[in-house]
Amino acid sequence: MRLEASPRHADGLLVTGPVTHNMAVPLRKTYEAVPEPRVVISVGDCACDRGVFRGAYGVAGAVSDIVPVDVEIRGCPPDPETIISVLRRVAGR
Amino acid sequence: MALTFVACLLGFLVAARVLSGGVPATFHTARLLPLLGFSLRLDRLGALFVAVAAGVGACASVFRLGYRGHGLASRTASFVFPLFVTMLLLVPAASSVGTFLFLWELMAVSSLLLVLADHRQRDEVQRAAQWYGVMTQFGAVVLLLSLVLLATHAGGQSFALISARGPHLAPWVRSVAFVLAVVGFGSKAGAVPLHVWLPRAHPEAPGPVSALMSAAMVNLGVYGIVRVGDTILGGGPPWWWLLVMAIGGLSAVFGSLHSSTSTDLKRLLAYSTTDNVGLIFLGVGASGLFASTGHHALAVVALVAALLHVVFHSIFKCSLFLSASSIQQATGERDLDQLGGLMTRLPRSGPVFVIAALTLAALPPMCGFVSEWLLLQSMLHGLPSASVPLEVAMPLGVTVLALAGGLTAATVVKAVGVGLLGQPRSEGAAGSAEVPVTMWGAAGLMALLCAVFGVAPFLVLPAVVGAARSGLGYGAAHPLAQGWSIGLAGGHGLLAPGLLAAGLVVAAAGAAGLRRIGQRGTVRRAEAWGCGRQVQTARMQYTATSFAEPLVRVFDDVLAPAHDLDVSHSAESHYYVESAAFHTALDDAFERHGYRPLSEGLSWWGRLARRMPNGSVHRYLGFGLVALVVVLVVVA
Numbered sequence: 001m002r003l004e005a006s007p008r009h010a011d012g013l014l015v016t017g018p019v020t021h022n023m024a025v026p027l028r029k030t031y032e033a034v035p036e037p038r039v040v041i042s043v044g045d046c047a048c049d050r051g052v053f054r055g056a057y058g059v060a061g062a063v064s065d066i067v068p069v070d071v072e073i074r075g076c077p078p079d080p081e082t083i084i085s086v087l088r089r090v091a092g093r
Numbered sequence: 094m095a096l097t098f099v100a101c102l103l104g105f106l107v108a109a110r111v112l113s114g115g116v117p118a119t120f121h122t123a124r125l126l127p128l129l130g131f132s133l134r135l136d137r138l139g140a141l142f143v144a145v146a147a148g149v150g151a152c153a154s155v156f157r158l159g160y161r162g163h164g165l166a167s168r169t170a171s172f173v174f175p176l177f178v179t180m181l182l183l184v185p186a187a188s189s190v191g192t193f194l195f196l197w198e199l200m201a202v203s204s205l206l207l208v209l210a211d212h213r214q215r216d217e218v219q220r221a222a223q224w225y226g227v228m229t230q231f232g233a234v235v236l237l238l239s240l241v242l243l244a245t246h247a248g249g250q251s252f253a254l255i256s257a258r259g260p261h262l263a264p265w266v267r268s269v270a271f272v273l274a275v276v277g278f279g280s281k282a283g284a285v286p287l288h289v290w291l292p293r294a295h296p297e298a299p300g301p302v303s304a305l306m307s308a309a310m311v312n313l314g315v316y317g318i319v320r321v322g323d324t325i326l327g328g329g330p331p332w333w334w335l336l337v338m339a340i341g342g343l344s345a346v347f348g349s350l351h352s353s354t355s356t357d358l359k360r361l362l363a364y365s366t367t368d369n370v371g372l373i374f375l376g377v378g379a380s381g382l383f384a385s386t387g388h389h390a391l392a393v394v395a396l397v398a399a400l401l402h403v404v405f406h407s408i409f410k411c412s413l414f415l416s417a418s419s420i421q422q423a424t425g426e427r428d429l430d431q432l433g434g435l436m437t438r439l440p441r442s443g444p445v446f447v448i449a450a451l452t453l454a455a456l457p458p459m460c461g462f463v464s465e466w467l468l469l470q471s472m473l474h475g476l477p478s479a480s481v482p483l484e485v486a487m488p489l490g491v492t493v494l495a496l497a498g499g500l501t502a503a504t505v506v507k508a509v510g511v512g513l514l515g516q517p518r519s520e521g522a523a524g525s526a527e528v529p530v531t532m533w534g535a536a537g538l539m540a541l542l543c544a545v546f547g548v549a550p551f552l553v554l555p556a557v558v559g560a561a562r563s564g565l566g567y568g569a570a571h572p573l574a575q576g577w578s579i580g581l582a583g584g585h586g587l588l589a590p591g592l593l594a595a596g597l598v599v600a601a602a603g604a605a606g607l608r609r610i611g612q613r614g615t616v617r618r619a620e621a622w623g624c625g626r627q628v629q630t631a632r633m634q635y636t637a638t639s640f641a642e643p644l645v646r647v648f649d650d651v652l653a654p655a656h657d658l659d660v661s662h663s664a665e666s667h668y669y670v671e672s673a674a675f676h677t678a679l680d681d682a683f684e685r686h687g688y689r690p691l692s693e694g695l696s697w698w699g700r701l702a703r704r705m706p707n708g709s710v711h712r713y714l715g716f717g718l719v720a721l722v723v724v725l726v727v728v729a
Contacts, residue, residue, distance in 0.1 A: 008622055026625030033622045 001091055012039035012070075012090070015063045018046045018053040024060040031067040039090060040069045043083060045076040052076075096175045097154035104182035105147035111140035112556040119188070129191030132251065137563035138324065139185035141400060141556060142316045145407045146185075146309040150178040152535045153301040156415050159529030161422055165299040170210045174302075177203035181309045185316055190240045190250040197236065197313075201229040201281075204310060207302040208294050221293040228280050228290040236277035236317070239270045243325065252325060260327040267326055271333050274321040275340070282314025284374060285344040286683045288367045292351070295363035296427065300418025303359065307366045308411035312403050315373050319396070319564045322381060327566065331482040334381030338486050341374025342493040347651075347683075349500035354645050354652065354679055356429045356637040358417050358512060361504060362410065365453060368497055369406045373399045375490050376468050379475070380565070386480040389567055391471060394581060396561040397554075397573065398467035404553060405452070405460040405546065412449035412539035416442050419532050420512070423525040429508065429637035434517035438525045441533040443513050448540040452547070454505040455498060458594035460546035467579065469494055470586040500644075507640045516631040548594045550579060638677065645679070654679045 004010040007030050019027055031040065042063040045051035053059050063069050073086050111118055117136040125131035135143065157165065157174070165174070180200035187193035205226050212218040246266045247255040259267070280287035291311075295303045318337065322329065348368030355361040376399025383392035419442040420435060421427050436443040452459035472494070475487040517523035527533070546553055558573060573579060578589035623629045645654050657676040663669035706713070 006622060025627045029620065029623075029625045032619045033625075036617065 001087060007033040008035065010034050010038075012041060013067075014041045014043060015047050015069075016043045018050045018056075018059045019061055019063055019066050020058045021060045022058075024066050027063070027066050039071065040067055041071045041073065041086070041090065042069045043073045044078050045074060048072045048074060097178045098151055100175060100179050100182060101147040101151040101154065104143050105151070107135065108140040108144035108147060111135050112137055112144065112559060118186075120186075126191060126195060129195070129250070130189065131192050131195075132189045133183065133186040133192065134188035134252075135186040137556075137559045138319065138561075139316070141404070141560035142185040142312055143182050144556070145312060145404055146178075146181040149305060149309040149407055149411045150181060152411055152415065152539055153305050154178070155531050156304070156418075156535035157301045158531040160300055160418070160532065165207075165210050165301070167210065170207060170299075173203045173206045177207055177302075177305065181305065181313070184313055188252045190244045190252070190255075193252075194233075194237060194240065198233055200310065200313075201233055204302070204306060205229065208298045208306075210299050210302065211297065215297065217293075218297045221290075221297040225290040225294040228287060232277045232280035232287070234277075235273050235280070239273035239277060239321070242266060242273070243270045243321075252320075256325045256327065259325050267329060268333070271322055271326060271329060272336070275318060275333075275337060278314040278317035278321075279340060279374075280314075281317070282311050282370045282374070283344075283363075283367045284314070284340050284370055285347045285367065286687060288344065288348070289681060289684050289688055291367055292355075292360050292363040292681070295366070295414075296357055296359035300415060300421070303363075303418070304411045304414035307363065307414055308407040311366055311370060312407060315370065315377065315399070315403055318374075318377060319400075322377075323384075323396075323564050324566065328381060328384045331382055331385045331480070334378045334385060335482055335486055336378075337374055337381065338378030338490060341371045341376075341378055342490065344368065344371030344374060345493050345497040346371070346500075349497040349504065350644075350648055350651065351679075351681070353500045353504040353507065354641040354648075356641070358420065358427050358429055358432070358508065359414070361429075361508060362413050362417060365501065365504060366406075366410060368501060369402065369410070372465065372468060372494065372497065373402050373406070375399075375493065376402060376471070379468075379472055379487070379490060380561075382482060382486060383471075383475060384565060386478070386483055388475065388478075388483075389565075391474055392565060393558070393561055393567060394467065394474070394573065395471040396565060397558055398464055398471050400557045400561055400564075401467060401550075401554070402461075402464035404557060405464045405543070408539050408542050408546070409449045409452040409459075409461060412445060412536045412543065413453065415532070415536035415539070416446035416449060419528045419536065420446070420525075422532075423528055424519070425521040426519055429512045431519040432512045432517070432522050433515040433631065433634065434522060435513045435525065438517070438522070439527050439533075441527055441537065445533055445537045445540045446513065447509055448543060449536070450505045450509050452540075452543040454502045458547045458590060458597055459543050460550065461543070463547060463550045463579070463588065463590055465494065465498065466586075466588055470581060474581060474586070503641075503644065507637050511635065511637045511640060515634050518631050518634065518636075548590055550590055554579065651682060652679055653682065653685075 007013070011034075013031060013034060015027065031038075040063070042048050046053055047063045050059055050062050060066065071086060071090055073083055075082060107118055117134050119132075119134045121130065121132040123130045177200065180196055180203060184193070184196045184200055187196050205222060208225055209218060209222045212222070243255050243259070243262075243266070244250040246262050247258040249255065276287070283291040295307055298306060322333065322337075344367050348364045348366070348371055352361045352364035352368060355364055376395050380392045380395035380399060383389070383395055417427075420432065420439065423439055423442070424432060424435070426432055448459070452461040455461040455465045469491060472487045472490045475483050478484055478487075554573070573581065578587060578592070580587040620629070623633060626633075645652055655678045659674040661671045663671045
């Protein structure tokens with residue numbers, strides 16, 4: 001598994017935290033820039049359903065409100081073993 | 094216009110007859126020039142240059158039909174333009190010192206007037222014309238010295254007489270005349286370090302004029318060196334030609350370096366002219382070096398390569414300059430950082446520029462590749478050699494060719510990628526529309542010739558070989574195998590441009606087919622990736638300056654760019670920046686270290702001289718006394 005500098009070279013997006021109003025458009029643009037087939041993983045309760053930021057004035061929504069999410073990793077914070085095991089399952093290795 | 098066109102047609106017909114028949118055309122009258130007589134004799138060497146000038150002149154005169162330059166439509170310019178073209182056609186035919194200098198001077202003056210055509214519109218034009226006027230007059234004076242020296246020692250002013258006696262003149266006369274001729278012709282050819290007028294005058298001159306100057310007038314500098322060095326003096330010691338090669342190598346590297354870092358489209362093309370003149374000088378120098386060390390077949394090959402590059406450079410540079418002025422007319426911009434998105438807005442001029450630019454980059458199947466290949470082959474075949482100058486000069490020449498080629502490729506990527514592709518960076522570029530058919534047609538014809546001669550160089554090769562052999566005065570066996578392919582007889586080089594082109598077409602078709610097969614489903618089009626910014630404008634694109642920045646950084650010592658960062662702070666706190674402005678400028682190292690001190694020294698001398706005559710009679714009498722003493726001392 002490798003981190004890419006540009007979404008053009010990536011197979012998927014890993015998103016953490018709630019999506020603020022300022023970051024909604026960049027998230028959508030980044031999602032558009034990833035070539036298909038692509039996978040979106042939201043990591044942590046904040047990313048999955050806004051967590052403690054639910055109802056905060058600057059928050060546009062959870063990641064799944066902005067772009068379609070394929071895999072969710074729950075937890076606040078999610079423990080590293082879970083993250084790694086989910087990532088391994090997604091990567092198939 | 095019609096006058097220019099007819100003159101070019103006539104010139105081309107005469108040149109073609111000379112080139113195919115081999116019988117020189119002569120004309121002599123005693124009436125035109127008092128005391129000196131006016132004599133023309135067009136041999137094969139001259140005819141090649143006349144043919145090139147005629148082609149470029151005809152194209153430029155057609156281009157002028159749609160050109161909206163204010164200055165070029167004036168009465169003076171309308172009169173001088175045909176005169177300039179006619180001089181370009183006549184100079185290579187001059188066969189006596191008097192005639193040559195007369196025509197040369199007329200050519201210089203008429204081109205200077207044409208450079209000045211737009212002086213009412215822009216102030217830079219006057220400065221450019223000043224530089225050009227000084228440099229061209231300096232060159233003319235040096236040439237005058239060189240040719241008069243030769244004429245005096247040979248006892249006559251006709252080229253035939255001087256060339257009969259040339260090889261038997263005293264060595265110092267020959268060497269001094271040759272070096273002066275290299276300086277004089279080099280300044281006209283735009284060779285480093287006498288190139289400074291070129292990147293100023295070419296951008297400021299009206300489009301057709303800069304095409305004529307860059308594609309036809311500059312050639313005459315090369316013509317002069319071949320004429321004086323090879324024909325009139327009959328070759329010389331190796332150091333002459335090492336000098337020519339050194340100037341050529343320096344010009345090639347310096348020109349390509351500056352053209353790869355310039356952001357002004359026409360300035361870039363002007364520097365690229367210096368680069369190509371450098372390559373031609375390398376060929377001419379290599380040819381002379383081969384001749385002086387006894388490699389006569391190779392001397393012909395190297396000169397053929399140089400002259401072939403003269404022809405091909407004229408073709409693609411004419412097309413490039415004409416397209417560049419089409420772009421300038423369509424967008425009102427010359428700065429690459431203000432252009433962009435022109436391939437769709439100028440569907441004719443854009444592709445024409447790309448084809449000519451590919452030729453500049455010497456990519457097959459374009460003609461620039463053929464001449465540079467031949468130049469490379471001729472230099473490679475000089476090795477291994479028993480002669481030390483050859484052993485040193487040829488590997489260096491090959492290295493210079495490679496470095497200049499690489500930098501030129503970067504130049505072309507920059508000019509096409511930033512100037513034509515992408516999104517328009519200014520309102521002028523966004524609102525541009527295609528220019529009239531005469532303009533893109535004239536440039537397109539030259540671009541077409543690039544491709545035709547690239548696939549079938551045998552169309553021009555016999556004429557160039559004839560010119561080279563007439564220049565060197567050899568009737569030696571044909572060193573180049575011809576037909577659809579070019580091969581060096583007795584060497585290991587073989588180039589089949591036709592096969593190469595066919596191979597490229599097949600490869601391109603194969604790649605397109607594979608892409609079609611590999612493409613499943615529909616294509617999804619998404620916005621260009623800009624780091625997810627909410628607002629993306631055309632100003633955020635890659636610019637010519639940023640493209641050239643790594644090169645500027647690598648060649649920092651040579652280019653010494655001037656950076657200027659102005660940051661103004663807020664009045665309340667030093668930590669808040671109110672505004673920031675960044676300026677970067679790249680000037681010519683030769684201008685900075687050579688010409689500026691020289692001009693400052695001259696004006697210092699001028700101020701000093703102005704103080705000398707203060708009106709006092711005693712001082713004037715003193716001057717007279719000093720002068721008398723000096724004269725007496727010198728005479729005694």
